[in-house]
Amino acid sequence: MTPFTHTLPHTVADSLTMLRRNLKHARRYPSLTASVVMTPVLMLLLFTYVFGGALGAGVDAPASGSGGEYVDYLAPGIILMAATSGALVTAVGVCVDMTEGIVNRFRTMAVSRSAFLTGHVVSSVIQTMLSIVCVVAVALLVGFRPHAGPVEWLAAAGLMTLLTFALTWIAAGIGLVARNPESASNIPLPLQFLPFLGSAVVPPESMPAGLRWFAEYQPFTSVNETLRGLLTGTEIGTNGITALAWCLALTLTGYLWARTVFHRGTAADRRA
Amino acid sequence: MRDPLEKGQNGMTTPPTPPAPRDTVAISVTGLRKSYGGRPVLDGIDLRVPEGTVFALLGPNGAGKTTTVHILSTLVAPDAGEARVAGHDLLREPDAVRAGIGVTGQFSAVDGLLTARENLTLMADLHHLGRREGRLRTEDLLDRFDLTDAADRTAATFSGGMRRKLDLAMTLVGAPRVVFLDEPTTGLDPRSRRVMWEIIRELVDDDGVTVFLTTQYLEEADRLADRIAVLDRGGLVAEGTPEELKRRVPGAxxxxxxxxxxxxxxxxxxxxxxxxxxxxxxxxxxxxxxxxxxxxxxxxxxxxxxxxxxxxxxxxxxxxxxxxxxxxxxxxxxxxxxxxxxxx
The missing domain is CATH 3.30.70 (Alpha-Beta Plaits)
Structure with a gap:
């Protein structure tokens, strides 16, 4: 670690300043945030109304806890998608700052080093949680009928916050290494489709062996199953603890990676 | 020759009360070296910049000017060499150096999505100036840089000259004692360039700030600098006042x-x-x-x-x-x- 002369209050104050800056960006240019909401909403409509009839027949068994409506099976996966598309905003936002001179300005000021990334990440988590609320509202409108009580809703919100933190730190790292904002918005795209290769749309049991193995063990599946369990009352089992472990591990990895990449540019600090 | 006269007039407008300097040398550098991928960019640079003066680092593209600014402003660590900037050791106390300097880089470092006023307030907040002091400083700088009318427009809508002015204003929010300007007028039209020169000269004459600027424009160095160093292929090939340098060529x-x-x-x-x-x-x-x-x-x-x-x-x-x-x-x-x- 570098011997920072900063006190904790300064770090907090700087992070809040950065957070205000990022929220101001989001408020002033809501189009990016809107596109984050639009993607999962369109997917929701597409899968509910276009594919829903056909797919619904195949997922009757796992959705037995609910009324058997396909949207009840689908909604948790779509909520996950909202979290993944939120990551895109972080990657783009961080990358835009990196490619413009503003980061070098922050670096030549006696500003807490972590504030820049913390501001971006916290702001993105807030935005993503808001878009998740929007997606849930649309899901309710198209017939999603969760059986969750207040405790389950709270647990679901907590889980989504954890997942969003994990994805956002990884996205921050992507934004730091991406050469330009275009590639920063492209790199996280596979992340957005990862829930499909899990239990978001259809149960992994229906997939071919190799894919099924991947679907069962990839992080989104456990998160998805936990969320589905919390909201619609399906069996959670060990998925809960696995989901928690994945989220924490990904957050830590993303955080350490982003921090390392960000500090690489400030070699003066490392020598000090 | 006309130039010395011009310079003389400039020199006569001495600052009324220069702030008492603790350290009369704002920047001192010895044996600064830096190479990228085995290619030396700076090959042992020695510099001394007295407080309250303008120092111009002049050189063609790729001479190592920006690298020098990056090192002296704590963005990049040198491979070898010692440097003190604004009274502190560059390598041992980077944060103390940062607290005393302001940097306007070659590429505009303003937040395009924020208004001019918000950009300045952002700087005030990051300097922990407090709400009142921050507002005062912001309004003062907007006024001084003639940006009051544009204060509530987002910086993305600004012309190159206005952006550069805002950039410099942001640099000054923290009242730095040493200001680094990396090619401050590159890409500006002649009129904006002149405005920029006036602002820079005022900084030094009125506020006693030390300015370290890089430029490829000889006219700029001639007009602004008290001392000029010529950097070529990573080494200083000459240093002196503009007049001293001119005397070195028997060209009349x-x-x-x-x-x-x-x-x-x-x-x-x-x-x-x-x-x-x-x-x-x-x-x-x-x-x-x-x-x-x-x-x-x-x-x-x-x-x-x-x-x-x-x-x-x-x-x-x-x-x-x-x-x-x-x-x-x-x-x-x-x-x-x-x-x-x-x-x-």
Whole structure:
């Protein structure tokens, strides 16, 4: 670690300043945030109304806890998608700052080093949680009928916050290494489709062996199953603890990676 | 020569009460080295910049100017060398250095999505100035940089000159004692460039700030700098006041142009000190732009009954210094050529 002369209050104050800056960006240019909401909403409509009839027949068994409506099976996966598309905003936002001179300005000021990334990440988590609320509202409108009580809703919100933190730190790292904002918005795209290769749309049991193995063990599946369990009352089992472990591990990895990449540019600090 | 006069006037507007300096040297550098991928970019640089002066680092593209600024502003660590900036050791106390400096980089470092006022407030917050003090500083800078009317427009809508002004204003929010300006007027139109020069000169004359600027424009260095160092291929090839540097090139000469080879031959015979250029039909005579010298030249022409087409006086400027020091020129043969383009 570098011997920072900063006190904790300064770090907090700087992070809040950065957070205000990022929220101001989001408020002033809501189009990016809107596109984050639009993607999962369109997917929701597409899968509910276009594919829903056909797919619904195949997922009757796992959705037995609910009324058997396909949207009840689908909604948790779509909520996950909202979290993944939120990551895109972080990657783009961080990358835009990196490619413009503003980061070098922050670096030549006696500003807490972590504030820049913390501001971006916290702001993105807030935005993503808001878009998740929007997606849930649309899901309710198209017939999603969760059986969750207040405790389950709270647990679901907590889980989504954890997942969003994990994805956002990884996205921050992507934004730091991406050469330009275009590639920063492209790199996280596979992340957005990862829930499909899990239990978001259809149960992994229906997939071919190799894919099924991947679907069962990839992080989104456990998160998805936990969320589905919390909201619609399906069996959670060990998925809960696995989901928690994945989220924490990904957050830590993303955080350490982003921090390392960000500090690489400030070699003066490392020598000090 | 006119330049010294101009400089003299500038020098006379001394700051009324320069803030008492703790350390009379704002920047001192010894043996600074940096290489990227085995290629040396800075090859042992020594510099001393006294407080309250403007120091210009002049050099062609790729000479290492920006690398020097990056190192001195704590963005990049040097491979070797020592440096003290704003009273603190660069490597041991980077945050103390940061607290005393302001940097305006080559690429605009303003937040395009925020308004001018918000950009300045952001800086005030990051300097922990407090709400009241921050607001005062913001309004003062908006006023000083003539940005009050544009204060509530987002910086993305600004012209290049306004952006650069805002950029510099942001740099000054923390009241830095040492300001680094990396090519502050590159890409600006002549008018904005002049405004920028005035602002920079005021910073030094009124506030006693030390300015370290890099530039490829000789005119800029000449106008602004108290001392100039010429950087070429990672090394300093010259350092001194603009006048000292100009004295290093013995370039003052008068150039006569003739209609034909006969005139040139006759004149060459008349002026024994001249150098003839048969292709350009010109004769180059050592001499300055004083009236007696010119009169003497004309007298010689009259006596020899030679008719000259034109007469050009070429006084050495920083261009000559630059070209002769950095070896990017094509040699002294271009004397008449550059004499034809008196920039001022």
């Amino acid at each position: 000469h008068i150039s006569l142009r003739f209609a034909g080879p006969d005139g040139l031959a006759a004149a060459t015979a008349a002026f024994r000190t001249g150098t003839a250029d048969p292709e350009g039909l010109t004769l180059r005579i050592p001499g300055d732009d004083s009236v007696p010298t010119l009169r003497a030249v004309l007298d010689v022409l009259d006596h020899a009954a030679v008719h000259a087409e034109s007469l050009t006086v070429h006084t050495p400027d920083l261009d000559d210094v630059f070209l002769s020091l950095t070896g990017t020129g094509t040699g002294s043969g271009t004397g008449t050529g550059s004499g034809k383009e008196p920039a001022r």
